[in-house]
Amino acid sequence: MRVSVNVALILGALVTAKAHAQGTASPTDLRPVRVPMGGRAVDAHVGPHALVRLRGEPAPGWAAARGLTETRRLNRRLGIWRVRGAAGEGGVALAARLAGDPSVVDAMPDLYLRRRGTDIDVPPDDPRYGGQWYLDRIAIEEAWSIETGDAATTIVIVDNGCDMAHPDLEAA
Numbered sequence: 001m002r003v004s005v006n007v008a009l010i011l012g013a014l015v016t017a018k019a020h021a022q023g024t025a026s027p028t029d030l031r032p033v034r035v036p037m038g039g040r041a042v043d044a045h046v047g048p049h050a051l052v053r054l055r056g057e058p059a060p061g062w063a064a065a066r067g068l069t070e071t072r073r074l075n076r077r078l079g080i081w082r083v084r085g086a087a088g089e090g091g092v093a094l095a096a097r098l099a100g101d102p103s104v105v106d107a108m109p110d111l112y113l114r115r116r117g118t119d120i121d122v123p124p125d126d127p128r129y130g131g132q133w134y135l136d137r138i139a140i141e142e143a144w145s146i147e148t149g150d151a152a153t154t155i156v157i158v159d160n161g162c163d164m165a166h167p168d169l170e171a172a
Contacts, residue, residue, distance in 0.1 A: 029047045033046050033092065038152075047090075048094070049109070050094040050095040050098060051082055051107070051109075053105040053106045055102075055103055055104070057079075069087075079105070094109070095108050122141050122144045
């Protein structure tokens with residue numbers, strides 16, 4: 001099966017990453033998979049759950065009508081749910097089954113990704129690091145604990161302007 005990776009579902013997967021990192025999944029429930037993402041593939045493990053993005057609010061009885069034994073809303077605004085099928089149905093099969101459902105926008109297995117150790121010192125030894133208040137605001141140290149960079153990744157920062165009266169810019 002070709003696994004479709006969707007940004008909204010990746011955001012949903014990140015919500016569950018903390019629980020996975022805390023060891024709430026049994027290693028015996030997981031099996032290794034290789035997931036194509038763009039021009040490369042990622043090694044992961046998959047258990048019995050899938051992540052789905054629904055078209056609107058699910059109707060009463062939606063889960064039971066589809067044989068789901070467990071559901072948990074991960075993100076109300078994006079409509080992302082973590083679901084589990086019948087006993088013995090793996091996350092890949094469950095995602096494939098639900099992908100054809102007209103009430104489902106996207107479906108993918110709930111993937112467990114191996115966390116890599118950081119390649120940088122966290123926090124960095126930059127003497128001005130403490131003065132960079134915005135890094136704490138975007139939880140950069142938490143992000144660095146998950147990923148420290150990849151040449152194939154592009155990061156875009158949308159800036160809404162600058163204060164031309166700021167002392168750092170007065171000479172400009």
